[in-house]
Every structure is written in structure tokens, then in C-alpha cells.
Amino acid sequence: MMNDKFVVVGRLERPEQTVTKNVPWYKEHPVVAEMMLVILFSGCFLGIPFLPKDPTFMDILKYGIAPGKEFFFGTDTMGRDIFSMIWYGGRVSLSIGILATLISTAIAIVVGAVSGLAGEKADTLIMRLTEILLAIPNLLMVIFLQAILGTPNPITISVVIGVTSWMSIAKVVRTEVRQLRNSEYILAARMMGGNFFYVLWHHLTPNFISSIMFMVVMQVRSAIVAESTLSFMGIGLPLEIISWGSMLSLSEKALLSGNWWIIVFPGVFLVGTLLCITEVGNYIRKRVSAGDSML
Amino acid sequence: GGKASEEKAQTKQETKETNNTLVYASGDYTRINPAMDEHGEINVLLFNGLTAHNDKNEVIPSLAKEWEYDKTSCTYTFHLEEGVTWHDGEPFTAEDVKFTIEAIMDPENGSENAPNFEDVKEIKVVDDNTIAFTLEAPNVAFLDYMTMAVLPKHLLEGENMQESDFFRNPVGTGPYKLEKWEDGQAITLVKNDNYFKGAPNIDKIVFKIVEDDNAKAIQMQSGELDLAQLTPKDAQNFKDKDGYTCYDMLTSDYRGIMYNFANEYWQKNKDLIPAINYAIDRQAIIDAVILGQGMIAYGPLQRNIYNNENVEQYSYDTRKAEEVLVKAGCEKKDDGFYYRDGKKISFTCNCKVGDQVRVDIAQAASQQLAAVGIEMKVEVPSKIDWGGQEAFLIGWGSPFDADDHTYKVFGTNKGANYNSYSNEKVDKYLLEARQTEDTEKRKEAYGKFQEELAKDPAYTFICYIDANYVAKSNISGISKDTVLGHHGVGIFWNVAEWKMN
Amino acid sequence: MRKIIGRILVFFVSVLLLSFLVFAISRLAPGDPLLSYYGDRVEKMTPAERAWAEKKLGLDEPILTQYGNWMQNAAKGNFGISYKYKQDVIEVVLERLPYTLVLGGIGFVLTFGLALLIGMVCALHEERWIDRIICKVGTVTSCIPEFWISLMLILIFSVELQVLPSSGAHSLTEDSFIDRVWHLVLPMTVVVLGHLWYYAYMIRNKILEEIRADYVLLAKAKGLSRRQILYRHCLRNLLPSYFSLMAISIPHILGGTYIVETVFSFPGIGKLAYESARFKDYNLLMVLCILSGITVILGNMIAQAINERIDPRIRAEEVFHDER
Amino acid sequence: MEDELMLNVNHLSVEFKTKKGTVHAVRDVSFSLKKGEVLAIVGESGCGKSALCKAIMGVLPKNATTEGRVMLQDRNLLTVKEKERRRLRGSVFSMIFQDPLTALNPTMTIGSQIAEAIYIHQPKMRKEEVKERVYELLELVGIENPKTRAKQYAYEFSGGMRQRSVLAIALANDPAILLADEPTTALDVTIQAQILTLLREIQQKKNMATMFVSHDLRVVNQVADRVAVMYAGKIVEIGTREEIFKDPRHPYTWGLLKSLPEFSRGQKELFTIPGMPPSLLTLPKGDPFAVRNDYALAIDYEKEPPMFEVSATHQAATWLLHEKAPKVAFTTPAVFASEAGPVEVAKSTGTEIIRVNHLTKEFRMPGKRRFTAVSDVSFSVKEGEIFGLVGESGSGKSTVARCLMDVYTDYTGEIFYDEIPVHDKEARKKYKKRLQMERQMIFQDSTSSLNQRKKISYLVTEPFRIQHLKPKRGSLEKEAIFQLSYVGIDEQSMQKYPRELSGGQRQRVAIARAVATDPKLLIADEPVAALDVSIQAQIINLFKHLQKEHGFSIIFIAHDLAMVEFLCDRVGVMKNGELVEVGDTAEIFANPKHAYTKELLAAVPKIYKEGAPCEK
Ligand SMILES: Nc1ncnc2c1ncn2[C@@H]1O[C@H](COP(=O)(O)OP(=O)(O)OP(=O)(O)O)[C@@H](O)[C@H]1O
Ligand SMILES: Nc1ncnc2c1ncn2[C@@H]1O[C@H](COP(=O)(O)OP(=O)(O)OP(=O)(O)O)[C@@H](O)[C@H]1O
Ligand SMILES: [Mg+2]
Numbered sequence A: 001m002m003n004d005k006f007v008v009v010g011r012l013e014r015p016e017q018t019v020t021k022n023v024p025w026y027k028e029h030p031v032v033a034e035m036m037l038v039i040l041f042s043g044c045f046l047g048i049p050f051l052p053k054d055p056t057f058m059d060i061l062k063y064g065i066a067p068g069k070e071f072f073f074g075t076d077t078m079g080r081d082i083f084s085m086i087w088y089g090g091r092v093s094l095s096i097g098i099l100a101t102l103i104s105t106a107i108a109i110v111v112g113a114v115s116g117l118a119g120e121k122a123d124t125l126i127m128r129l130t131e132i133l134l135a136i137p138n139l140l141m142v143i144f145l146q147a148i149l150g151t152p153n154p155i156t157i158s159v160v161i162g163v164t165s166w167m168s169i170a171k172v173v174r175t176e177v178r179q180l181r182n183s184e185y186i187l188a189a190r191m192m193g194g195n196f197f198y199v200l201w202h203h204l205t206p207n208f209i210s211s212i213m214f215m216v217v218m219q220v221r222s223a224i225v226a227e228s229t230l231s232f233m234g235i236g237l238p239l240e241i242i243s244w245g246s247m248l249s250l251s252e253k254a255l256l257s258g259n260w261w262i263i264v265f266p267g268v269f270l271v272g273t274l275l276c277i278t279e280v281g282n283y284i285r286k287r288v289s290a291g292d293s294m295l
Numbered sequence B: 001g002g003k004a005s006e007e008k009a010q011t012k013q014e015t016k017e018t019n020n021t022l023v024y025a026s027g028d029y030t031r032i033n034p035a036m037d038e039h040g041e042i043n044v045l046l047f048n049g050l051t052a053h054n055d056k057n058e059v060i061p062s063l064a065k066e067w068e069y070d071k072t073s074c075t076y077t078f079h080l081e082e083g084v085t086w087h088d089g090e091p092f093t094a095e096d097v098k099f100t101i102e103a104i105m106d107p108e109n110g111s112e113n114a115p116n117f118e119d120v121k122e123i124k125v126v127d128d129n130t131i132a133f134t135l136e137a138p139n140v141a142f143l144d145y146m147t148m149a150v151l152p153k154h155l156l157e158g159e160n161m162q163e164s165d166f167f168r169n170p171v172g173t174g175p176y177k178l179e180k181w182e183d184g185q186a187i188t189l190v191k192n193d194n195y196f197k198g199a200p201n202i203d204k205i206v207f208k209i210v211e212d213d214n215a216k217a218i219q220m221q222s223g224e225l226d227l228a229q230l231t232p233k234d235a236q237n238f239k240d241k242d243g244y245t246c247y248d249m250l251t252s253d254y255r256g257i258m259y260n261f262a263n264e265y266w267q268k269n270k271d272l273i274p275a276i277n278y279a280i281d282r283q284a285i286i287d288a289v290i291l292g293q294g295m296i297a298y299g300p301l302q303r304n305i306y307n308n309e310n311v312e313q314y315s316y317d318t319r320k321a322e323e324v325l326v327k328a329g330c331e332k333k334d335d336g337f338y339y340r341d342g343k344k345i346s347f348t349c350n351c352k353v354g355d356q357v358r359v360d361i362a363q364a365a366s367q368q369l370a371a372v373g374i375e376m377k378v379e380v381p382s383k384i385d386w387g388g389q390e391a392f393l394i395g396w397g398s399p400f401d402a403d404d405h406t407y408k409v410f411g412t413n414k415g416a417n418y419n420s421y422s423n424e425k426v427d428k429y430l431l432e433a434r435q436t437e438d439t440e441k442r443k444e445a446y447g448k449f450q451e452e453l454a455k456d457p458a459y460t461f462i463c464y465i466d467a468n469y470v471a472k473s474n475i476s477g478i479s480k481d482t483v484l485g486h487h488g489v490g491i492f493w494n495v496a497e498w499k500m501n
Numbered sequence C: 001m002r003k004i005i006g007r008i009l010v011f012f013v014s015v016l017l018l019s020f021l022v023f024a025i026s027r028l029a030p031g032d033p034l035l036s037y038y039g040d041r042v043e044k045m046t047p048a049e050r051a052w053a054e055k056k057l058g059l060d061e062p063i064l065t066q067y068g069n070w071m072q073n074a075a076k077g078n079f080g081i082s083y084k085y086k087q088d089v090i091e092v093v094l095e096r097l098p099y100t101l102v103l104g105g106i107g108f109v110l111t112f113g114l115a116l117l118i119g120m121v122c123a124l125h126e127e128r129w130i131d132r133i134i135c136k137v138g139t140v141t142s143c144i145p146e147f148w149i150s151l152m153l154i155l156i157f158s159v160e161l162q163v164l165p166s167s168g169a170h171s172l173t174e175d176s177f178i179d180r181v182w183h184l185v186l187p188m189t190v191v192v193l194g195h196l197w198y199y200a201y202m203i204r205n206k207i208l209e210e211i212r213a214d215y216v217l218l219a220k221a222k223g224l225s226r227r228q229i230l231y232r233h234c235l236r237n238l239l240p241s242y243f244s245l246m247a248i249s250i251p252h253i254l255g256g257t258y259i260v261e262t263v264f265s266f267p268g269i270g271k272l273a274y275e276s277a278r279f280k281d282y283n284l285l286m287v288l289c290i291l292s293g294i295t296v297i298l299g300n301m302i303a304q305a306i307n308e309r310i311d312p313r314i315r316a317e318e319v320f321h322d323e324r
Numbered sequence D: 001m002e003d004e005l006m007l008n009v010n011h012l013s014v015e016f017k018t019k020k021g022t023v024h025a026v027r028d029v030s031f032s033l034k035k036g037e038v039l040a041i042v043g044e045s046g047c048g049k050s051a052l053c054k055a056i057m058g059v060l061p062k063n064a065t066t067e068g069r070v071m072l073q074d075r076n077l078l079t080v081k082e083k084e085r086r087r088l089r090g091s092v093f094s095m096i097f098q099d100p101l102t103a104l105n106p107t108m109t110i111g112s113q114i115a116e117a118i119y120i121h122q123p124k125m126r127k128e129e130v131k132e133r134v135y136e137l138l139e140l141v142g143i144e145n146p147k148t149r150a151k152q153y154a155y156e157f158s159g160g161m162r163q164r165s166v167l168a169i170a171l172a173n174d175p176a177i178l179l180a181d182e183p184t185t186a187l188d189v190t191i192q193a194q195i196l197t198l199l200r201e202i203q204q205k206k207n208m209a210t211m212f213v214s215h216d217l218r219v220v221n222q223v224a225d226r227v228a229v230m231y232a233g234k235i236v237e238i239g240t241r242e243e244i245f246k247d248p249r250h251p252y253t254w255g256l257l258k259s260l261p262e263f264s265r266g267q268k269e270l271f272t273i274p275g276m277p278p279s280l281l282t283l284p285k286g287d288p289f290a291v292r293n294d295y296a297l298a299i300d301y302e303k304e305p306p307m308f309e310v311s312a313t314h315q316a317a318t319w320l321l322h323e324k325a326p327k328v329a330f331t332t333p334a335v336f337a338s339e340a341g342p343v344e345v346a347k348s349t350g351t352e353i354i355r356v357n358h359l360t361k362e363f364r365m366p367g368k369r370r371f372t373a374v375s376d377v378s379f380s381v382k383e384g385e386i387f388g389l390v391g392e393s394g395s396g397k398s399t400v401a402r403c404l405m406d407v408y409t410d411y412t413g414e415i416f417y418d419e420i421p422v423h424d425k426e427a428r429k430k431y432k433k434r435l436q437m438e439r440q441m442i443f444q445d446s447t448s449s450l451n452q453r454k455k456i457s458y459l460v461t462e463p464f465r466i467q468h469l470k471p472k473r474g475s476l477e478k479e480a481i482f483q484l485s486y487v488g489i490d491e492q493s494m495q496k497y498p499r500e501l502s503g504g505q506r507q508r509v510a511i512a513r514a515v516a517t518d519p520k521l522l523i524a525d526e527p528v529a530a531l532d533v534s535i536q537a538q539i540i541n542l543f544k545h546l547q548k549e550h551g552f553s554i555i556f557i558a559h560d561l562a563m564v565e566f567l568c569d570r571v572g573v574m575k576n577g578e579l580v581e582v583g584d585t586a587e588i589f590a591n592p593k594h595a596y597t598k599e600l601l602a603a604v605p606k607i608y609k610e611g612a613p614c615e616k
């Protein structure tokens, strides 16, 4: 039957080649970080009704109790349950952290892109203005803006923080856009009639997002901490609103006493959250970066 | 390794040398200007007043060796010590005294201390060593106010009393003189060998600028400081440490909720203040906020000899609080709060920015009030509207004459009456006490004043706060029993007698 | 030549604009300048007294007039007195500036030196354990508040080991060069640690991008070793981004010494800047802002000039693209 | 010793570990290279040519693993120490990289990059000597004014000069073996011809063993002694040049030869190899080429063919050479020889869709200078016509295209589109939508005209998204499937990113996007320059097809004259910004008037003239 094999049969349909992946899906994703973030966010935003204690209630005679059965994470110097405070405070802090970051990133991207796409003169103008803003003390701007916006609430606070902290990112965006703007796909989109925001959102942002990713993640941290600084100066959120920032600044006082739990838990949650966000950011960065090292 | 050991040797050497140097953790100074600024620990080391206080806070002679009082003309005549010289060698005279007090009184200069000398009618230099003050009305506390530091006329005449360079190179008559001032770091004082009361024992005193509470505690531990006022929590760590001595000093420094009667709210709801007074568990607040380092407060003079214990103390009693409310026509609604005329009993208490103890007290009190059915919101505004606010968490305290911080605080329209409190009887008793020298009479007047104040409370008194000083054990002479003032100021009153061994 | 003149012009206009902005904002923002001048006494002032005090400090005039006056005086070199310190602001600033220049300046250099080093180590060992560990540790340190780091360092090195002084710019008793250096160690560590990872990580990522470029292959084909390629080629191409980063970070690092100054009792303008902004010490604020503005703007201009030297494309690009 | 063996590659395999799976880029490749010989490697894009070169150089990226042996004399390069390899790199063998635009470090002067290559291997050399050597090298590769040129940066060089610089670097230490990876693909014909001549000259002068990689058979024909044809990571046929061109045995080689436009002269369509090269991730059972092979045998689907020997120097891996296989003959070379006349194209009689009058465009240059990129160009294109625009690199072709598309508006002269005066701002505004819809452009470089971060399905429907149009076929998704299938891309690719497609596929996506809105005028700026011959043919056929079906007018910019000759109705020739000659294609090719046109035609590498290889 050998001869059958040597018959011209021409082109035949062959089933699609199945690709065996080297890496299982869970290795590609930072699964642990993603899970933690899900737990954290759902805990902070959905879990409040299920908290064991009222986070604002000061059981003032039970101050400084070490972690135990009643108080999982102990109590602070005013007898509040740290466990409950963390979830409750997380809601405010994460909202502010993320909202402020979104605002500052959005401003940074728009300003950076406008400057990057503009001609030399407009570019110089915008960049010098950015530098001038960079040189005005943040504190002054914050006080000024807060006064304009009136009574502080998480949204105004986010706006204030966001509006005062976009400058560095804008400068980086501008540099990136300068490199990207010569790409032909930008030209193509323009020719098809895409306007500035279309090009910015669909073509520029996906390409430079990786280079500002880390700055953006760190912005979340800065915003959370900045919120507590504002409270400290009397232009922050009302006192009864607990946030991670205010917990951290309270813990400064507990630093030298033996009440480690007052410092450790909010600290761990903040650092942990940021680690997770960084991890996810890193994953995104790697996914879009160009191939392997040549070294 | 080499460097480290070198450094160790250096620290050792430093300790040897500093054997006679005392390093004190101080707040920052932008200038040393006793005439314009009220508080200032360092003033007492560099300057003297005509009078001074002893360990019981009684008035004793200082630059003035003796004085007379002429009742009819309300005139004090002071006889000054002779042969006293300024640190720069110039002689000290009555002209200097006149110059200083007039500078304070001059409204152009905007001195914080001006109210103390409101009633000075005339200052007369009799001769180089004699000076006479004529008052408009009798004022027993005047001698107290004459502890005011005297400044050298020859250096300050014609100078701007706010902006002069003198206040960064102060020259006084005090036991120590300024050696050098490093901005933001340290102010070094050396002893004045020509001090008219005899040279002090400790050679050098360094006011090291350490503003952060944690840093103070740490530097105390690392041995870089010899003396510091710490928070109660930090001070506790030194209780059983070798080589350190803790001084838990009593103070006349109290905290309370001040109701602003210029605000319509309290004009209408004045009758509810007793309910608030009853509703606060002061001991719990003291235990939690200041770790028990304090005392329950019910009046402004508890650390004073004229204290009257037999007044309504408003001890913690929630039942009574609710009774007051019900009597006043309030109704409790489902949300747990009382309402009067359909309006919730609710007000806002402001705290000063940056003072966490006050914030904590206010928050704790707020919660206790809520338990009874009164809402008190706590805010920390960046700028305080003294005329318009509803309430404020106030702190006062004078360790000295009972007149100080009562007359001007509770008297109608007086300088420090921030809440427009006005009670004729209170005014009367305060004036009475001020104008008599007779201790018994004063005691009676102050007693009545306190009773009246308890009946018609201006504040809800909460607590007195102790000051926690920690010192190296080799320092002797710090008097434990003296009652200190606002913010624990006053520990250096007898510094000339301190020793280090 | 025309370019240089143009740049100088831009520089001055920028500084002028900055001064006006700060002037306007500081006066429009809430807060009481009298508080810094008269202290707590302001609380007791009657409206009449207040008005008088404001007049005395020249705060009663319209903002534009005030700015005009300020400009006139400033042109003569008179920047007014600090309300709080009641001294000539220049004096106040000059007294502390050297300390900040030393702490912030050296801190700046160290931060960026180390950041480059760490970035390179990480990039050379990309995705290997050393890189992973540095990344994790770095992220954690960058999240710890500076305040904590400071106190922890003091606890370890001053209290427990007693090897380093915890405060001041020099010993109270002596004042030698070595002593000063010795006192700088801990504050400097905090300044550096506080910013290091932020920049190190960005540099690391930039290098990772750089070593994926094609020219690396050519260099490799020439026979260069990994290190040679990294040092001679990648680093060079990295420098423009590096300098831009440095320029952005000037205000962060120079101005971010407030906490360090407080905890370590270290003199410097960080605290001045913070307090002048918070308590409305107008004249001081103006001088500090202009100082920082000059460094920032100058820093950016220098970075740009250096980058143009290094990467000729930037120079060329400027000309090509004023079309669109 | 002519026959001295330099390099012997035995059973070399290269694999890349990627997230998607293992890419078998080079599979069991064996060949040898003799001194002074040029071995050409041809094959479609992605078949592993570069990977092979890099493996020999030892410059593969980190995720690559190699197997087999690369013997230099008696040393196995794959196992020697890295230090030793480094010493060999650049001195004994050196490599010219595919892309001269990115291979040079943008921040170093050309001179210093060459100098570096020298003193890495001769660290003792004195500075002046190195300098001298750099000038010498630059001169050797034909760069004039080496002293000033050495101080310049890559961006100041034209593509051809950059490629020469890379060559200079490769030659810096007189290597014994030169690996040239597609050294001319990025260049236009005239430059390409120069570089090829240069390479050949130097190679003969220095007696280097050269491995010459290309996908262009015409080029290979010009330089090679021996030719190896690669497909899917394997060498499928290897032999001397004559053997491969005159007597090819592998159906793939046949396909490559047939796809050349010269082959189809006079035909309606170009011949193409059907289908696409396989993904190297998981290869199908049997011969990977079988699915594209009209002569595939049943056994091809079961077993990969081994190498069959045709002659001592000629081997091919196809079952057709098996003794039991039916005899299939390849009979084309004759066609090349017969210079069949061009097809008669129906003269389009439509109205003018575009008319350009005296178009001049200047660019501002550093320091007040002005540079005239296009000067006084006039031409017109009729409806349904394909107009070719040719000329060397930098002659202003793209600039004309951009003016036509309103990318630049600061030109002088007039441009009418369908009687709309687009040089007029008001008119542009008034007809904005129509202009945007009816005129579309395809870019020179498909990689950079498609955003790498967007999925294919998005990219194809982009015009609909931007213009908020209702897709004719219901949803955007359906529209995307339709448009892609129209240009021959299957549904599976929809969810892929551009970099996951081959160059040809990418260009198809770009075309699909351009024609999605049914434009009337299509401007194609060198749409096939970067593609393989076989893919080029497919794209060109696609254009022909589109034009026939839809009656588009096309302005086709190219430097490959053979393509233009095949595709276009009329041609314009540009030089230095001027349009030097316009006319009917046949007319111009048969009878060029302008000297430059003649030069251009002469520079085209000729495939197989009678007898011996064509040499210059
Ligand atoms: N670093 C890499 N990682 C993963 N896969 C790679 C890598 N480099 C190349 N490949 C894959 O290996 C195969 C062969 O690539 P190679 O670059 O050798 O092709 P080529 O024949 O040179 O093509 P071209 O003509 O386009 O240059 C391709 O499928 C490519 O996708
Ligand atoms: N934006 C610009 N600024 C300055 N000069 C430019 C610009 N764009 C193109 N040029 C110059 O204009 C001339 C024509 O360029 P163009 O891109 O039109 O050439 P081309 O014929 O398309 O070449 P290629 O075949 O390389 O694409 C070139 O010399 C180029 O350097
Ligand atoms: Mg290749």
C-alpha cells in the first residue's frame, strides 16, 4: 500500500493547530495580589454592616487593649476597635486614594498630551507653567483650593489632592507623547477624523500608561497620606470620619509605647494594598512591554 | 568600626564636659521678647522682674528688694536692689523698669501682656533705685504682674519693640546669659557670675530645640537630653529606669468646654449647660486621654489656696443630666437625642489645630454626651471664629495669684473673656477679691465667686492636666511641689539653685 | 545665541509669573498673617485694633497695589521682614539655607546615585531573586512614612547602639567637620530612603526598556560584554530620562525635608517653608517660593540643555515639529 | 585553498520559550560554509532566518535555547566559554542586522560606534590609528567625507548610509565570516543595487565567507554562490545558484520563483503561494508546507520529508523526490526569458478624481533654512485608475501623499479632489466629512500604522467608531468579520494584537481598515515594501481585485518598479522633489525618456537572464 501515500492530493484543510501554553494561566496573573485586592475592596465597601463593633465608638476605658478575641486587632488609645476602624477607614481612604489619583492622572494625561502634541512654543509655555506650579508649595495650594471648595468631604478632598499633584506625571507623559506622536497610527487616526480626545484615549494612553504606572500607584499612597495631613491642619475631613491616614497619624503617638498593634495593622494594610496594586500594575506593564531583554 | 568607637569616645567626652551643662528640650523660639510674648520658659533664666514667685507661688522680692503700698493713692513704691548690672555690664536702674512697662502699655507695640497693666495710671521714677506705680483702682494681683521681666532701656530705646534685633541677642539681669543662638537647633546659656543673687551652680544650660514629642522621648533615652517635658505615655517608660527621675508636676492648667454666649444658641439654651456638666465622666476621660495624669475639674481655682470645695461639682450622673433636660422641657426622640421645640439639642465644639489632647478630650466628651442624648460635634477648624462659634475646648491656668486668669477671663467684657460671659455677681466678687489685701476677705470673695460660677457655669470644667518632666537623676534642686502654669511652664523658677553632680 | 537670550527671557518671565501667582494665592487663601506677627494676641484684638495692625503691615491695600509695592521693594533687594521671626527674610533664609543645601543637595545626589545603581543591579538581574527582593523591599520602604523611619533609625542607632547622634547639625560642645558629617548620617539616610525607591524603580523600568532596543544586539555582535553594553550604550541613552526625572524631583527632595528637620532638630528651610505657607508669613513665603521656583525652573532648563547635548534627536526634533 | 571549510552547522535547533508556548524557530538545520563563498538563505518572513544568524553569532535573547553544533574549524561555538565567544564576535565573524534604523545607537556618533568595534578587539591600538581606521572603513563602504560624517549621528544619515555604517562596523576587524541579515530590504532600488555591489566587491577582496539572508530571490540571484531555501525553520532545499534557479526541486521554491511579477507579466493576476506560513508554535504533523502545496502527496500529511540528494551539491526535502513519487516538472524559467509584452490595460475614461497643480511644499530647517521637499508637481488621476508614483527614497513621494491627505496644509499650489478645492480651508471645512470618508491612506509601515495595543477587531472598525457610522452589516463585530474575510484574514485573528500577526497579515488589516468605508480614492504609500515576495504578490492581487470590484482610484507609491509595472495604469517618476516624467506605464517602461528613469530601470535586479548570473 506504499504507493497510496505517493499520490498527489494537493492542498487539504487541516485542523487549526492547537497551541500548548508553557505557562498555566495562574502564573501569568498575580493571583495572590488580585485576590487580596478583591477581598480588601469588598471588605471595605460591602463589609461595613457586618463589622463586629461600631468603629467610631470610643470605649474609653478599654483603651490600648492588645489584640484578642473581643478586639481582633486590639483597640487604639481612645478605645476604638482597630479591626472595625480598618475596614471602615479603608472605605474613605481607598476612595480618596483612588479618586484623587484618577483626577490627578487625568489632568496629567491631558496636560502632558496637549503639551506633547503641541508645537514648540505652546509646549514650552505649558511645561514652564507646570514647573511654576511645581514650585508653588503644595500646602499653600491645598489651603487655597480647600477654601474655594468649601466644607470638606471625601470628594472635595480628593479634588484638592488630585488638582495639586499632577505635575510630575504630566512631565513624563509629555516626554512619552513626544516620542509617540510621530507614529503613523496617530496620523492614521487623525486622517480618519479622530479628534484629540479620541487619539489620546485610544492611541496614546495605552502606549504610555506603562511608563507612568508606578507613579500612578504611588500617587494612591500619597493621596491617602495627604488626607491625614489635611486633617492635621484642620482643613481635612470631619474628625469622626476615620481613615487610614488619620489612623496612621494617631499611631505616631503610639510609636514608642508598647502598643504595637496601633501602628502595625493600619501600616500593614496600607503597605499591603500598595504592594498588591504595584504587583498588578507591574503585570500590566510587563504584558505590554516589548519582548525580551537583549542583554 | 574605627569611626564608631571614636564617636563613642566622643560621646563620653561630651558627657564629661557636659557634667555641668544641662540640656533641656525646648520648643522653638523665633525671638526672646518677654515684653511682648506671654509664655516663654527661657525668660526666667535671662531676665528678672521686680518680684518673683517662690515654691508656693507666693510673691517674693527680686529686683525690688522691698516695696510699700499706699492704699489711698493706690500707689506701689518699689525699692530696687543696688549694684545690679545687665549682662553687658551696664547698671540696672529704675529707668529701665519704667521703660519696660511703658513699652508694654504702648498700644503701638501690640503686646500680649498689655491687659495686665491696663489700670496703671502713672509710673514715676523717684530716683535710680526707686520707682512708683499709681493704679486707677486697687489690684492685689499687681505684685504678681510685676514679675514681668525688665528690659534694658539703653539697648532698646528707640528700637522697634516687635522687630528689634535685641530680641535675638537678649541682654538681661538674670542668672544666665546668652552665649549663642543657632537657629532651629539650640540656644546656649552660660551662667552669669555677676548675678545679684549669687552665681548659679550649673555652668551652662542649653535649650535644645526638639519639637516632636517622640523625638524628645527618644533623645531622653539616648542621653542627649537632661531634662524634658514628656507626654504622660512617654514619661511612664522612664518610671523605673535607672538614672532618671520623673517629676509629675501639678499644674493649674485645666481644660473645659467653653460656651460662647455671644452665640444665640447659648443665649437660648443656657439652662442646658448643667445637663452637660453632669453627663461627662471626667475620670474616664482622664484615664484614657492622659493616662490618669490629672485631676477632675469643677472650677478654675482648684490648685489655688482660695479654692472652694463646697460648690456644686457636677459629678458624673447621667440620671441627673437627663432630669435637667426633661425639666427644661426637652423630649427624647427615637434617635436617642433630646429635642426642644422640635429642635435637636446639638452644638459644635471647636478645638485648636494641632493639640491632640484637646481633640481627644472633646471626642470622648462628645461620645459621653451622645449617650445621654445631647449631640456635640467636634471640629478642628483652621481658623477660629471667636465671636461666632458655639463652643470651644478651652485651656487656662495660672499658678499664681487667684486674680490671674479669673478676673480677665470671667469678668464682663474683660480682655480674655472670649465667650462673652457676663454675671453681675461674678464681676462683683472678682473685683472685691482684687481690691482687698486681706486674705480672709479674699477667700470669702473667691469662695462666693466659685459658688456663683458653679451655679451659672461659663465652662464645663473637665480636668487638670499634670505636667510630666523627666530629668537625669544627677540633677538636684528641681522642686517637686510647685504648681506649674499653663502647658507646664515654670519649672525653671529656681534654676539658680539647681546642681548637677 | 538668540536661543540663549530667549531662554533667559523665558526664565525671568517664569519667575515673575511665579511670584505673582504665589502672591495672589497666598493672599487669597484663608489664614491670618497677623497670627504670625502678633501670636495668640490676635485672638483678643478688637476689629479696630485689627484694622490698625493690618494697616501697619500694609495688608489693607488691594492685592495688586500690594504686589506692586512688593515688586518695587524687591527690585531694590528689599524683600521685607518675616512676620514670625521679625527679621529680614533674607537673613532668616540665609541662616538656614546652607543646612538645607547640604542635607537636600547631598541627599539629592545620593538618592539619584543610588537609584541609578539599584536600577542597574535590578535590570541586570531582571526577574531573578535579587531583583525580586529589591523590588519588594523597595516598595515596602517607599510606603513607610518618613516619620517612622526616622524614629526607628534613632531608636536603633542612637538609643540601642549609641553610635550615631540623633539630633542637631553638630554637637553642642564641638563643631568640627567630622562632627558635622557624623550628624548628617541619620537625617541623610531618611531623606535618601524616603525618595530612593520611587526613582530607583522608574530608572529600573527605563533600563529594562532600553536593553530591549535593537542597538543592544549590534553592540553585542561587536563583542561587547553585558556590562560594557550597559555602561557604554544603555546608560547613555537613559540619561535624558534620568535628568528629566532629576529635574522633576528637585522640589520633592529639597522641599521634603520638613519632617526630617522636625524629628532630628535639624535646621533648614523645610520647616520655614511649611510654616510660612501655613501661617501666612507672606514675605518669607515669597522668598522661599521664588528660591524654589528658580531651582526648579533652572533645574529643568539645565536638564533640557544636557539632554540636548546627549541626545541630538531632541535638538533636531524641536525644529522639525512646529508644523502640526 | 578555495574549498577550506569555515563554518559547519550541524543539526542546529533554536527554540524560544514564550508565554504562548515554545516557538521552534530553527529546526534541525545543517549546512556548511566555505571560505570566500556566499551562501544565501531565502524564505518567507518568520521562517527563522534571523534566528539562525543570531544563533551562530550567539546573540539570541534570553528566552532562547539552542541545540546541535556550530563548528568553527574544530570548536563547537555553542559550548565554548562566553568570554571566548565574545572575542570571536566582531573579529572572526560579524553580522549586519536587518534594520539599520534601530540597530545604531541614536545617541552616539557613527564614528565612535565604529571605533568601539575596533578597540574592543584591539585595545592596544592608539587613538589616532583607530581614527584612521574609522575613516578608512567609512571610505571602504562608500561614504564620502568620512571625517565629517564620522562626527554625525544616525538620525542625520539616510537609510542607505546607515546600512553602510552598519556594514563598516561589521568589517571593522576584517572578519572571516560575515552574516548579512537582509541588508537591503529597507532600502530603495538604487541604493540596494549599490550596497549589493559593494558587498560583493568587499567580499571578494577580503575573501570572506558570507551568509546572505534575504527574501528577495532577485537579490539573491545577484550575489549568491549557493542558495538555501528555508521554510518553517527548516532548510528545504539547498544548492548552487544555478541549480536552485534553473532546476528547483521543492514546490516551495517553485512558488517563490513564480510569485515574482516578472513571471506573471501579461497575466491578470500575480501568481501566489496560497495560504500563510505556519505558526512555529506547534507545527502540524508531516510537512508544514503541505497545506500550501498544490503537489502535496498523501504522505506529506503524515511524515516530514527527509533531505533527498539531487546532486552532490543539491538537496531538497520533498517527497516528490522519492522514487515512488509521481514526476512533477517545473517549467517556468522560460517565461522569464520570453519578454512577453505588457497587458493592454483598458484606458480609463472616467473623470479626474484628483488634480494637482504646481504643488510645492517646503520644510523649515534648523536656522532659517528652508528645504523644498516637493517642487512644482502637477499631475492628475482619473476615476478608476491606478497611478504609480516611483522614485528613490527622499524624493518626496510621501510628502505628496501627505499633502493630498491634508496632513500638510501649508503648501502652495492647488489640489482638487472631485472638483473640491482642498487647498482651500473653507472648502476643506465644508466637505470635511466627505473628504475624510472618501479618501483613505495606507501607510508605508504596517507595524507603525497599527497601534500595537489595540486588537485587530478594533482597528478594522476604527473608521466607524471615529465617525460614529452605523456599520452596514449590523454590528461592528460583523462588520469587522466581513472586512477581514474580504482581505483574507480569518475570524480567529480578530482577537489578536498586531504584533501577533505576520507582516503580510498586518498590511491586510491596514488595507481592510482603509477600504472599510468604501473610499473613492486610496493612497497607498509603499504598501508592500516591507513584505516578502510571496506576500507582496497576494497584496498586489488584492489591490487589483479591489480596484476591479469597487472602481477605486489608487495612488500607488513604490520603489519596486516590477510591481509598478504590473499594477499601474500610469506612472509618475519623482526625483529630488520634482516629477520628472509622467506617462502610461507601458510607455515609460518600454521607452524611458528621462535619464533618471533610465537609471532607475537599470538598477532593478534582473532575475535570470540567459546563461550566467548577471553581474555588474
Ligand atoms: N525573542 C523571540 N521570542 C519569541 N519568539 C521569537 C523571538 N525572536 C523570533 N521569534 C520567532 O521565531 C520565528 C523566527 O523568527 P526570525 O526573526 O528568525 O524570522 P525571519 O526569518 O528572520 O523573518 P523576517 O524575514 O521577518 O526577518 C518567528 O516565528 C518569530 O516570531
Ligand atoms: N517633517 C519634515 N521636516 C523636514 N523635512 C522633511 C519632513 N518630512 C520629510 N522631510 C524631507 O523631505 C524629503 C522628502 O521626504 P518624503 O518622505 O516625501 O520622501 P519619500 O520619497 O517618501 O521617501 P521614502 O521612500 O524614504 O519614503 C526628504 O528629504 C525628507 O528628509
Ligand atoms: Mg529576520
Ligand SMILES: [Mg+2]
Residues within 6 Å of the ligand: D397, D398, D399, D444, D525
Ligand atoms: Mg515615504
